[in-house]
Amino acid sequence: MTGHPSTQTAHRDASQEYEILRFEHVTIAFDGDPAIQDISFQIRHGESLVILGSAGSGKTVILKTSIGLLRPESGRVFLFGEDITHRKELDLFDLRARVGMLFQEGALFDSLTIEENVSYPLLNQKTLRCTESEMHNRVEESLRFVELEHTLEKFPSELSGGMRRRVGIARANVTKPELVIYDSPTAGLDPITANNIMALIVKERDLRRATTIIVTQRFQDGQIMAKYRYDREQQNLVAASPADVAGLRLMVMKDGRLVFQGTQQELEQSRDPYISKFVLRH
Numbered sequence: 001m002t003g004h005p006s007t008q009t010a011h012r013d014a015s016q017e018y019e020i021l022r023f024e025h026v027t028i029a030f031d032g033d034p035a036i037q038d039i040s041f042q043i044r045h046g047e048s049l050v051i052l053g054s055a056g057s058g059k060t061v062i063l064k065t066s067i068g069l070l071r072p073e074s075g076r077v078f079l080f081g082e083d084i085t086h087r088k089e090l091d092l093f094d095l096r097a098r099v100g101m102l103f104q105e106g107a108l109f110d111s112l113t114i115e116e117n118v119s120y121p122l123l124n125q126k127t128l129r130c131t132e133s134e135m136h137n138r139v140e141e142s143l144r145f146v147e148l149e150h151t152l153e154k155f156p157s158e159l160s161g162g163m164r165r166r167v168g169i170a171r172a173n174v175t176k177p178e179l180v181i182y183d184s185p186t187a188g189l190d191p192i193t194a195n196n197i198m199a200l201i202v203k204e205r206d207l208r209r210a211t212t213i214i215v216t217q218r219f220q221d222g223q224i225m226a227k228y229r230y231d232r233e234q235q236n237l238v239a240a241s242p243a244d245v246a247g248l249r250l251m252v253m254k255d256g257r258l259v260f261q262g263t264q265q266e267l268e269q270s271r272d273p274y275i276s277k278f279v280l281r282h
């Protein structure tokens with residue numbers, strides 16, 4: 001399990017490591033212009049993936065394709081082991097309900113309160129029937145996780161950019177999904193707020209043991225995912241041992257193509273000029 005002490009890592013059994021997401025040679029084009037080309041990768045339960053790349057490199061297109069919001073021109077996509085490449089929208093509902101998503105810019109509903117925003121994914125779960133008080137409790141718990149339980153009655157416009165992003169994290173995790181996807185969680189935030197957001201993402205990853213995918217332009221975000229784990233006793237991030245983060249993979253996108261895929265160590269050792277530039281530039 002990513003980000004957990006090696007004592008727990010040793011207890012991993014093979015049956016838990018089922019496949020969460022797989023791309024096989026996926027290409028997506030808009031009006032004949034490829035946005036992503038020949039992308040292949042796989043992520044298993046408990047692993048995490050960081051997709052680095054500058055603006056327009058195809059990161060959001062990969063995420064939307066992962067949950068069937070975009071359809072491949074060629075190649076195949078498997079979500080929780082099921083081929084969703086040509087699956088109809090209505091038949092994707094149950095699989096999508098198992099994924100928590102933080103969309104770019106947080107994407108909260110302006111006219112709904114924070115409580116209503118965070119309860120939205122719960123209302124959409126057919127299998128999860130909660131009473132109103134259970135729903136309230138889960139929303140409160142999820143907001144407490146990001147230290148915003150006092151904002152239930154507020155509207156998004158009353159919160160700062162960093163707080164809105166934290167609400168987005170609470171909403172993405174409120175159903176305790178097996179897979180959580182964060183699209184550019186730190187974009188537009190100052191460096192300190194950005195680091196706080198990443199700390200919350202690592203905390204969600206490690207306490208809930210959720211399979212986590214983040215896409216980002218900020219090299220530092222990947223480094224936080226790769227070098228820290230959340231410690232329950234200290235209630236803070238601490239330096240991770242290599243075993244703690246053995247399940248972390250990094251990818252680098254450039255102009256719709258995957259130019260790197262590997263571990264943190266492999267990324268640091270890469271001699272590819274583009275990757276080295278990307279690594280040093282941030």
Ligand SMILES: Nc1ncnc2c1ncn2[C@@H]1O[C@H](COP(=O)(O)OP(=O)(O)O)[C@@H](O)[C@H]1O
Binds near residue numbers: 036053055060
């Ligand atoms: N709905 C769309 N229609 C046309 N082009 C799109 C659409 N979505 C994305 N693109 C193009 O695909 C490329 C990758 O976009 P995107 O995945 O959003 O990049 P980013 O890495 O910044 O998230 C860009 O050139 C973008 O203009």
Ligand SMILES: [Mg+2]
Binds near residue numbers: 183
């Ligand atoms: Mg994007």
